[in-house]
Amino acid sequence: MDEETRDIIRRRLVESLGEGKVLWRAADTVLYRKDTYRIDFEKEYEYIPDFVVLPETAKDVETIVAVASEHKVPLVPKGGGSNRTGMLVPVNGGIVVDTIKMDKVIEMNPQDLEVTVQPGITLKNLEEYLNEHGLTLTQEQGSQRMATVGGAISTSAFSRKNQKHGTIANRVMSLEVMVAGGRTLRTGPKVLYTSTGIGLHHLFVGAEGTLGIITEATLRVEPYPEAREMVLAFFDDFWKANEAAQRLMSSCVTFTGAEAYETEDATVFGAPAGKNGLFYVGFDGTRGEVEAEKVYVSQMIRELGGVIADETHTRAYMDRYTEQWCGARVATRFEDVITAYVPMGSIQEFYDRLWDDVMKRHDLKPIPGEKYSLDVGRYKMVGGRYFLPEDREGWQRYQAALKDVAKLAIELGGSISSCHGVGIQHKENIRLEYTDVALDLMRSIKRALDPDNIMNPGKKLPDE
Ligand SMILES: Cc1cc2nc3c(=O)[nH]c(=O)nc-3n(C[C@H](O)[C@H](O)[C@H](O)COP(=O)(O)OP(=O)(O)OC[C@H]3O[C@@H](n4cnc5c(N)ncnc54)[C@H](O)[C@@H]3O)c2cc1C
Incomplete structure (x- = not known):
């Protein structure tokens, strides 16, 4: 953006929104250069927004969008900044619209x-x-x-x-x-x-x-439900927990959600030593239905050789499990996570090929105790965590691995990203998931609503 346009836009924004809602000095906007995604290591912090605005009302946003449209300046809407795929990186500069004050x-x-x-x-x-x-x-x-x-x-x-x-x-x-x-x-x-x-x-x-x-x-x-409960159980390993997940999915139990995963040390959750497969099932509803479902699922788990956690450990886990992944971890560790969608029947094949072939070929190492995680339910998510390499050559291996993981998930009838979206990370690879006709239609919808491509450009859709 040239200096003159920058000046005009700054004056317009400050006049309409007030000085306190418009940031442009580098020291104020530096945190808006990237999000939790590790974009190409040499380019981290290289993408710089021209402005960050902090609207409080829809009217404020209307003004911002009108100014940006007039000057064909990119807009990057921002929520909590927790996405994992680079959706907030201002690849073409422009205005980051931080909605932090629109919290009513x-x-x-x-x-x-x-x-x-x-x-x-x-x-x-x-x-x-x-x-x-x-x-x-x-x-x-x-x-x-x-x-x-x-x-x-x-x-x-x-x-x-x-x-x-x-x-x-x-x-x-x-x-x-x-x-x-x-x-x-x-x-x-x-x-x-x-x-x-x-x-x-x-x-x-x-x-x-x-x-x-x-x-x-x-x-x-x-x-708000009358009762909320959980069954927490431990198995010898992830694969035994996965068996329980498969059995649960083919039952008629109306659970809220369930997860099977590998953990390095389950004793912190009250497990006997040597049980590294963790499985929980959540329930809510009326007291009567929840109690009946708990009994049914506990019985099923025991039949499969699982050990049920005691009430104290279950309560403690229930209170903290939604918060178990804290943002600080994402900011401080060089790691990434797979969140593919794979049909239940293909989970074993997915993991075998993922860790024994794809990740080995690209020399990417799993984080010990975090190779496997499976969210069970209508929107099943198959995950695993691995260390990110920290140099240019490693970055290229990482990109190649992303493509091969995408190919694998799609070949098995699934999807690259069950919940973390596309952003920059999967932008090119979604070509593997959608036909040209489907991508063209998505681009046409975008053009109809955003003819000058100012709304978060460079994300979601592959370049034409
Ligand atoms: C520790 C951790 C745990 C996570 N757990 C989960 C999980 O359990 N489930 C899950 O799905 N994801 C999870 N994620 C990913 C992430 O939290 C989700 O994608 C989340 O929904 C993003 O919300 P946000 O407000 O942080 O959005 P941001 O990261 O700020 O933005 C995400 C996208 O939404 C757009 N956007 C934001 N606000 C608006 C708006 N008002 N209008 C238009 N577009 C807008 C942005 O432009 C961007 O493209 C996790 C991430 C972390 C770091």
Whole structure:
């Protein structure tokens, strides 16, 4: 951006929003140069936003989008900054729109189980607000202290309660979105079901800020359950826990979500020594149904040789398991995580080929005790953590491995990314997952809403 345009934009933004909501000095904007994704190591912090703005209202966002549209300047909407795939990197500079101050509940209607919020409210704060009113959003993410409603919708985020309650994608009733030109779009009436119109709100679920900036979301909520319980169990290894997961999926139990994973030391969770496979199943609902399901699942686990944790350890695990991955870990460790979607029947083949072939070939090492994790439910996620190399040659191996992991997941009938979206990380590899016709249609939708490609350019869709 040339100096003259920069000056004009700065004056326009400051006049309309006020000095406190517009940042442009390098010291103030440095933290907006990257997110948790380890972009090409030599280029980290190289992408610099021209401005960071901190809107408080939809009107503020309208002004920002109008100014950016007039000057054809890129806009990068930002929520909590917890995405893992580089969605916030300002690859073409421009204006980062940080929604941190748009964190209010606008309206709540307990009778109709609806809440309308600004996009920058964190999932955790919204959940606490709803709980005080006897309600719950049911969107449980490891990142819920950081992740916002706008970010969760825009990444079509995964919830650990997906088996029973779906994910945030199923909770969106209506959105207000600022699209290019500074036009306000209301996607449809604030109802959960309607057979009128074309479901426009679906377009923005998982759009990664590439179609517009969400300024308001109306979401369907649920009554807070009478009972919430968990069965926590230990197996000899991940594969025995996976067997329990397979059995659970073929039962009729209405669990909220479940996870099987490998852990280096399960004794901290109350396991006897030598049991490295951990398995938990969550339940909620009325007291009677939850108790009955717990008994059924506990019996099933014992039949498969699992050891059930005692009540104290189960409670402790339940209280902390949603927060088990803290943001600090992501910021301080050189690691990455696989979050592929693979059909239940192909999990063993996926892991065998992943660790014994793909990762070995590219010389990428698993983090001890974190090779395997499986989120079980409607939106199953198959994961594993590995160390990232720290040099240029290693970076190229890492990129090649990403492509081979994508090929493997797709060959087995799955998807590259079950919840972390595309961002920059998978941008090229989604060519493997979609036909040219499908990609062309996605580009046409983007062009219709954003003809000058100012909405989070360089993310989500591969270059033409
Ligand atoms: C420790 C950790 C645990 C995690 N656990 C989970 C998990 O359990 N489930 C899961 O799905 N993901 C998880 N993630 C990934 C991440 O938290 C999710 O993708 C999350 O939903 C992103 O929300 P955010 O507010 O941080 O979005 P950001 O990272 O700020 O942005 C993500 C995308 O949304 C867009 N966006 C944000 N706000 C708006 C808006 N108002 N309008 C339009 N576009 C917008 C941005 O442009 C960007 O493309 C985890 C990440 C970490 C670091």
